[in-house]
Amino acid sequence: MTPAIRIGPIEILALADGEGPFFSPRAEAFPAATADQWAAADRLDPGAVDAAGRWILQFRAFAIRGPKGTVVVDAGIGPADGPASSWAPVPGRLPETLAAGGIDPAEVDTVVLTHLHTDHVGWAVVSEGEHRRPYFSNAEYLLQRGELEAIETLNPQLRETLIDPLRRAGRLRLLDGDTPLRGGVQVLATPGHTPGHQSVLVDAGRERALVTGDLLVHALQLLYPELPYAHETDPETARRSRERMLDRDAATVLHLATPHLTEPFVRARGR
Numbered sequence: 188m189t190p191a192i193r194i195g196p197i198e199i200l201a202l203a204d205g206e207g208p209f210f211s212p213r214a215e216a217f218p219a220a221t222a223d224q225w226a227a228a229d230r231l232d233p234g235a236v237d238a239a240g241r242w243i244l245q246f247r248a249f250a251i252r253g254p255k256g257t258v259v260v261d262a263g264i265g266p267a268d269g270p271a272s273s274w275a276p277v278p279g280r281l282p283e284t285l286a287a288g289g290i291d292p293a294e295v296d297t298v299v300l301t302h303l304h305t306d307h308v309g310w311a312v313v314s315e316g317e318h319r320r321p322y323f324s325n326a327e328y329l330l331q332r333g334e335l336e337a338i339e340t341l342n343p344q345l346r347e348t349l350i351d352p353l354r355r356a357g358r359l360r361l362l363d364g365d366t367p368l369r370g371g372v373q374v375l376a377t378p379g380h381t382p383g384h385q386s387v388l389v390d391a392g393r394e395r396a397l398v399t400g401d402l403l404v405h406a407l408q409l410l411y412p413e414l415p416y417a418h419e420t421d422p423e424t425a426r427r428s429r430e431r432m433l434d435r436d437a438a439t440v441l442h443l444a445t446p447h448l449t450e451p452f453v454r455a456r457g458r
Contacts, residue, residue: 189288190451192442195391197253197371199398199444200288201451204263204279204309205246213242216417217407224411232406234449242405244447246306248281249398250288251389255369256296259323260387260398261446265309270348274305281310295323299374300330301400302381303341303349307446312352319352328353331376332361334383340420341381377402377432379425380416386432395435396442396452402429404447409433409456 190201209216213236220228229236237243251258264275271277285292300308313322321328338346353359362385366374377386380401387398402425407414412429415422433455435441441455 189284191288192396192444192452194389194394194396194442195371197251197389197391199389199396199452200250200252200290201444202248202250202259202263202281202284202288203245203451204248204265204281204284205276206243207246207276208237209242209244210274213240213405216242217405217414218417219414220407220411224407224414227410228406231410232449235406243449245449245451246275246279247446247451248310249444249451250285250290250295251372251387251398252290253369253372257290257294258297258299258368258372258387259295259326260299260444261301261307261400262298262311262322263309264306266313268314269305269309270342270345271305271309275309277309279309292323293325295326297368298323298326298328299385299387299398300328300334301386301398302384303330303334303338303345304381304401305342305345307400308345308349312349319348321353321356321358326358327360328358329360329362329366329374329385331383331385332363333378334381334385335361337382337420375432377428379421379423379428380404380419382420384428393438394440394442396444397432397455398444399432400446402432403443403445406448409443409448409453
């Protein structure tokens with residue numbers, strides 16, 4: 188069964204692509220975290236640490252399915268020859284989880300790439316003989332303009348393997364900040380993790396869901412949004428983005444759809 192939640196008329200499905208350990212000790216990823224903060228995070232998400240103390244990440248994408256079509260947010264770690272193959276547990280299984288959720292890649296009309304880290308773009312473009320083509324062949328791919336402008340710093344190899352094939356296919360659309368997509372669904376600029384990071388909000392009034400991308404990458408940042416992550420390009424901006432997205436009035440329920448936490452859907456905690 189594909190994990191899913193419903194927000195009004197819209198269904199959000201979690202699409203697992205893989206899992207595996209982080210490439211460095213977790214204390215190096217969050218050097219400011221205290222022992223008490225680690226203990227609280229491990230109580231909230233015990234599956235994120237193994238017996239050896241390693242940080243275990245889930246790698247997943249999400250589908251937002253409603254009356255007006257299907258949006259996929261991020262594209263996982265990808266196939267064996269994908270851009271994340273040097274460090275992530277490829278090949279991913281996104282094609283199988285899409286099928287299990289009843290989603291034909293050709294039926295997806297929009298793909299939102301939250302940012303240009305390799306574990307989020309793996310299936311966006313795939314090899315076909317000597318060529319590369321969009322995996323979601325009929326979709327428009329959305330990326331913040333500021334993220335593309337930072338590609339030489341983030342992942343220069345993605346220009347040739349990702350951006351150029353999308354442009355040749357006429358499938359790349361650049362956004363400038365917050366952008367409505369369709370009824371109740373909008374892209375929100377949430378910079379900091381990368382210069383042009385973006386998230387997706389599904390809004391049904393008093394109930395909302397935020398597909399976070401790497402706005403938060405560990406339960407630590409859900410409990411303590413002020414904690415920096417070593418691989419954020421601008422930790423102060425990332426903190427402000429987290430706090431802005433997690434802030435809400437007490438009567439509003441906010442679900443978080445996260446790529447890397449053990450459970451795909453968690454509720455934001457009141458503050």
